[in-house]
Amino acid sequence: MCGIIGVVAYSPVNQLLYDGLQVLQHRGQDAAGIATAEGGRFHMHKGSGLASEVFRTRNMRNLQGNWGIGHCRYPTAGSAFNPAEAQPFYVNSPFGLMLAHNGNLTNSNELKREMYLADLRHMNTNSDSEVLLNVLAHEMQVASNGFFKLDEETIFRAVAGTHLRARGAYAAVVMIAGYGLLAFRDPHGIRPLILGQRETEQGIEYMVASESVAIDVLGFKTVRDIGPGEAVLIDTQGKLVTRQCAKPVSHAPCMFEYVYLARPDSIIDGISVYDSRVQMGVYLAEKIKREYSHLKIDVVIPIPDSSRSSAMELASRLGLPYREGFVKNRYIGRTFIMPGQAVRRKSVRQKLNAMHQEFVGKNVLLVDDSIVRGTTSREIINMAREAGATQVFMASAAPPVRFANVYGIDMPSRTELIAAFRDADEVGAEIGADAMIYQDIEDLKKAVGDLNPQIKQFECSCFDGVYVTGDVTSEYLDAMEDGRKTARKSGDEDGEQQLDLNLMPEEAQN
Secondary structure (H helix, E strand, C coil): CCEEEEEECCCCCHHHHHHHHHHCHHHCCCEEEEEEEECCEEEEEEEECCHHHHCCHHHHHHCCCCEEEEEEECCCCCCCCCHHHCCCEEECCCCCEEEEEEEEECCHHHHHHHHHHCCCCCCCCCCHHHHHHHHHHHHHHHHCCCCCCCCHHHHHHHHHHHHHHCCEEEEEEEEECCCEEEEEECCCCCCCCEEEEEECCCCEEEEEECCHHHHHHCCCEEEEECCCCEEEEEECCCCEEEEECCCCCCCCCEHHHHHHHCCCCCEECCEEHHHHHHHHHHHHHHHHHHHCCCCCCCEEEECCCCCHHHHHHHHHHHCCCECCCEEECCCCCCHHHCCCHHHHHHHHHHHEEECHHHCCCCEEEEEECCCCCCHHHHHHHHHHHHCCCCEEEEEECCCCCCCCECCCCCECCHHHCCCCCCCHHHHHHHHCCCEEEECCHHHHHHHHHCCCCCCCCCECHHHHCCCCCCCCCHHHHHHHHHHHHHHHHHCCCCCCCCCCCCCCHHHHHC
């Protein structure tokens, strides 16, 4: 998960892009970057940290131009920051392209090998975003038939060629030197991408972003979600053209966007993130009534912030008091996306502090949006007991996270997932809870899917092990997990598999 944004306007866009990255900062705190275009010339600045840490006044002054893109990075391998992997990425052959990407390619190694041996292209990093950029650049060269001239047809054919080669989840914004802004989404629409516009005296200005909240906050109006396999092209004169560049397949948005990743004030694929979390609370309350009525619960307390909507509705449905039992330090990052168990454990204590009066002598039901590794949950339950709670029950608005996620979320190894090989009671014992209650997966699908009946399928692989792209095998998952373990032992904290040019084609596909 990363945050991406692109703007084509009639006035300088540097401030718009910066403000947009701040709105999308929850999607990635590892690095930030902005690129703008002035005539046929690109300007770029990127670096480690939050947007507010990366950009200074001098940097902003240098980002001249009326159109550009921005990116906030989240490390999908759970890695420490590698400065070379900050985005956007740039390639100048055969056309000047600048790309920012959200997602993960499942055939990145295979594409690297093809790039090196067949397409004669070289990658400088292990980032699959650089791979996607080079695939697109090569497909543009092919689509231009060697004339090195760009038009709408050439660009859309290049996107279609990219869809045929790239597998996995991806949403991308691309600057094409001297031409305009291109945005496209993978054929399953796993990662979100939304189009907005606003009227000005000079004409219509356009924005694309990962979430509708960025469009709202910056004074644009949401037009619609960019469709699965669709490309949107906006030239420097403000002309917008769209094209379906991939054959229709099942539309399967990422369920974890609604559970945790997205801001509650966003609407993704026609579904309000806030409303979906409220509905999760409804279904979870019904399960507690049905299967856990024997629990003597005195109070419902959310673990801030993502679970608040679910917890409040759950308390209302159960007729129980709802209390804010934890005070959050908002200057500490989201623990789920922090690298390393030790860092996450230390961060929990810095991030949350319990209010003792809400715990002393009470049986407390803590509600979280999800439980991934269990490190955070264990520390929070300890805090509740130290604050005087008699019993501590834990409820998750999401089902058990049992499987690796390969589409851009840091869940690559089942050995790190607390519920991968444990049932609910065993998880409860592991984290120190007196009872562990999980949402049922069918109820989760109803909670979100009922808000937009047109969406028939969701990408729920971390819960059910079903990978919608159809190319993720057990061999692939084993290789990915082995690569992560090997990287740790060798000190390569990026956890990315290096390209091995001696791989046979069938091995590369795994």
